[in-house]
Amino acid sequence: MSFKELKSKRDARLNQAGTAQPSVLSEKETGNDQNQLYSQLDGSGLIIKSVSGRGRGLWATTTMKPGSKLLSLPPHIHVLSARFLDTHCSRCTIEAEVRRCTKCLTVSYCSTDCQREDWKLHKEECKAILRWKAASPDGTPPADSIRAIGRLLWSRKLMKATSDWWLEVNAMQSNRDVLSLETQESFTHFAQSLVMYLDVNSPEGLRDFGIDSARDLVDLMSKFAANSFTLTSSNLSSLGVAISPLPALINHSCQPNAVIVFPRATATKPPTLEVIAILPINPEDEILAAYVDVTLPTELRQKSLEATYNFTCQCAVCTNTEEVDLRSSCYCPKCSEGYVRIKDRGKASVCTKCGAALVVSDDVKDKLRVAAEGLQKAEKLQWTESEQALRLTTNILSLITPFSPPSAHPRLALMRLQQTLLISELRPHDGKIDDIIRVSAQVVSGLCDLLPLGHPIRAVALAEFGKLLCVDEPALSEEDQARNSFPPRGYHRLVLAKDTLVRANNEVQIGFGPGGGGLRDEVRAILENIDREMAVYRKGVTNLRASATQKK
Ligand SMILES: [Zn+2]
Numbered sequence: 001m002s003f004k005e006l007k008s009k010r011d012a013r014l015n016q017a018g019t020a021q022p023s024v025l026s027e028k029e030t031g032n033d034q035n036q037l038y039s040q041l042d043g044s045g046l047i048i049k050s051v052s053g054r055g056r057g058l059w060a061t062t063t064m065k066p067g068s069k070l071l072s073l074p075p076h077i078h079v080l081s082a083r084f085l086d087t088h089c090s091r092c093t094i095e096a097e098v099r100r101c102t103k104c105l106t107v108s109y110c111s112t113d114c115q116r117e118d119w120k121l122h123k124e125e126c127k128a129i130l131r132w133k134a135a136s137p138d139g140t141p142p143a144d145s146i147r148a149i150g151r152l153l154w155s156r157k158l159m160k161a162t163s164d165w166w167l168e169v170n171a172m173q174s175n176r177d178v179l180s181l182e183t184q185e186s187f188t189h190f191a192q193s194l195v196m197y198l199d200v201n202s203p204e205g206l207r208d209f210g211i212d213s214a215r216d217l218v219d220l221m222s223k224f225a226a227n228s229f230t231l232t233s234s235n236l237s238s239l240g241v242a243i244s245p246l247p248a249l250i251n252h253s254c255q256p257n258a259v260i261v262f263p264r265a266t267a268t269k270p271p272t273l274e275v276i277a278i279l280p281i282n283p284e285d286e287i288l289a290a291y292v293d294v295t296l297p298t299e300l301r302q303k304s305l306e307a308t309y310n311f312t313c314q315c316a317v318c319t320n321t322e323e324v325d326l327r328s329s330c331y332c333p334k335c336s337e338g339y340v341r342i343k344d345r346g347k348a349s350v351c352t353k354c355g356a357a358l359v360v361s362d363d364v365k366d367k368l369r370v371a372a373e374g375l376q377k378a379e380k381l382q383w384t385e386s387e388q389a390l391r392l393t394t395n396i397l398s399l400i401t402p403f404s405p406p407s408a409h410p411r412l413a414l415m416r417l418q419q420t421l422l423i424s425e426l427r428p429h430d431g432k433i434d435d436i437i438r439v440s441a442q443v444v445s446g447l448c449d450l451l452p453l454g455h456p457i458r459a460v461a462l463a464e465f466g467k468l469l470c471v472d473e474p475a476l477s478e479e480d481q482a483r484n485s486f487p488p489r490g491y492h493r494l495v496l497a498k499d500t501l502v503r504a505n506n507e508v509q510i511g512f513g514p515g516g517g518g519l520r521d522e523v524r525a526i527l528e529n530i531d532r533e534m535a536v537y538r539k540g541v542t543n544l545r546a547s548a549t550q551k552k
C-alpha cells in the first residue's frame with residue numbers, strides 16, 4: 001500500500017503539480033506483464049499503470065458509481081491482534097463462542113471446520129508460538145506483525161516460491177533504500193524477534209524462506225510495513241492486520257475515490273477484502289484510497305505518511321494553503337457563523353461568511369495546542385485509566401467547543417474518543433444516554449462536513465447515532481427536560497432514530513458496497529424494531545382518542 005517502484009522521496013516531491021500523467025515507458029515498465037500476474041484484474045475494469053514519479057497504481061478503464069465493488073478478494077494472510085485471540089475465530093474472524101487450540105492455547109476457532117482449514121498454516125505457527133511463550137517472561141504471544149510475517153513465510157513454503165501467490169508478494173514495493181535511521185533501528189530489533197520466532201539458528205535457516213541476506217530481511221519488513229492493511233470488522237473496529245498485494249498497489253490520496261473494507265465476517269469462511277468506489281470514477285481515473293485518517297489536519301497526515309510510507313502527499317487537500325480547511329479552522333470571531341482558517345503567526349484569513357480578513361488570536365491557538373496535547377494523553381490513558389481519560393476529554397472539550405467547529409481537529413477526535421469512553425462507562429438507566437446522544441450528534445455533523453456521502457466512517461457514525469437513540473430513555477426531572485431540548489423524547493425520538501437509521505442504511509450500502517455487509521443487517525433489524533414500536537405508539541394514541549371521545 002504505497003507508491004510502488006518509488007525509488008526515493010525526491011521522486012515523489014518532483015511531481016509538484018500532483019497531476020499524474022502516464023509517461024512514455026516501455027511495455028515492461030508500464031506493467032502490461034504485471035497485469036497478467038494478478039488474475040483478479042480480469043474483468044474488474046481496472047488495470048495497472050506506471051506513472052513517472054508515482055510508480056505503479058490501479059487505474060479505471062470504465063465508469064463506476066459510488067458503492068460499486070472494484071475488487072473483492074481474500075487477503076493472502078491475516079492475523080488477529082493479540083487482544084482478540086480469545087474472543088474471535090482466528091480463521092473467519094467472527095466474534096463467537098470460540099475454542100482455543102489445545103496445543104498452543106493461544107489462537108481460537110469457532111468450529112472444527114475453521115480449525116481444520118487453518119491447520120496447514122497453524123501447524124508451524126503453533127510450535128513457534130509455544131516456543132515464544134516459553135521464552136517470554138510473561139508468556140505473551142508475539143506481536144501481530146511478527147505473527148503475520150511468520151504466516152506469510154510459512155505460506156510461501158506451502159504455495160511454492162514460483163507461484164503467482166508469492167510473485168505478487170515479491171512484487172510489493174519496498175522502501176529499503178530510503179529508510180530513516182530510526183526505522184532501520186526498529187527493523188533490526190524486529191528482525192531479531194522474527195528470527196527467534198521462526199526458530200532459525202543460522203543464516204542458512206532463513207534461505208528456506210527465500211531470505212538470502214540481511215538486505216532481503218529488511219526488504220521483507222519494509223514491504224510488510226508499507227503494504228499491510230488493517231483488518232477491520234463490519235463496523236470498522238480494528239481487528240488485526242492483513243496482506244493483500246493487489247489492492248496494495250492503490251496509491252494514496254487524502255481525498256480518495258475508493259475505500260478498503262471487510263464488509264462481512266462469515267462463519268467458516270476466510271475474510272474478504274473489498275475495494276469500494278465512494279466517488280464517481282471515470283475511465284482513465286486513478287483509483288486512490290487513504291492510507292491515513294483523512295479527518296486529521298494536513299500536518300498530522302503528512303507526518304504519518306512520511307514516517308510509514310516515505311512520501312510527501314501532493315493531493316489537493318495537502319497543497320491547499322489558502323482556502324478554509326474545516327479540519328484546521330475556527331468559527332469567525334466577528335460574525336460567529338462563518339469559518340476562518342487557522343494560519344501561522346500573524347497571517348490573516350478570510351471568513352467564509354462575512355468576508356472579513358482576520359488573524360486568529362494567540363489565545364485560541366494556545367488553547368488548541370493544549371487540547372492537542374490533552375488528546376494525546378487521553379488516547380494513551382483510554383485503555384488503562386478510562387475514567388481519567390474521560391474527565392480529560394470532557395474538560396478539554398469545554399475549553400475549545402466555544403470557538404472550534406465539530407469538524408475541526410482536535411475537537412472531532414476528542415469527541416469520538418469521548419463517545420467511545422462514555423459508551424463503555426454507560427450503566428443501564430444512569431441517565432447518561434442523553435449526554436452520549438448529544439456527543440454522537442456532533443460527531444456525525446463533524447464527519448459529514450469532511451467526508452463524502454457514503455464514506456464508511458460516516459455510515460458507521462450514523463448507525464451508531466441511530467442505535468443510541470433507540471436505547472431506553474431515562475426518566476428526567478422537568479428541570480432537566482427544560483434545560484435540554486435535544487435529544488427529543490417519546491415519539492419524536494423514535495422519528496429521529498428512524499430518520500437517522502434510514503440514512504445510515506443508505507450510506508452503508510455505498511461505503512460497504514452493494515449489500516452493505518454485516519452493519520446493514522444490524523441497521524435493518526433495528527429499523528424493524530422501531531417500526532413495531534412506532535405502531536404501538538400510534539395504537540396507544542388512537543386508543544386514548546377513542547376513550548376521550550367515549551367520555552364526551
Ligand atoms: Zn471460524
Ligand SMILES: [Zn+2]
Nearest residue numbers: 101103104126
Ligand atoms: Zn496452536
Ligand SMILES: [Zn+2]
Nearest residue numbers: 254313315318
Ligand atoms: Zn494529501
Ligand SMILES: [Zn+2]
Nearest residue numbers: 332335351354
Ligand atoms: Zn465572519
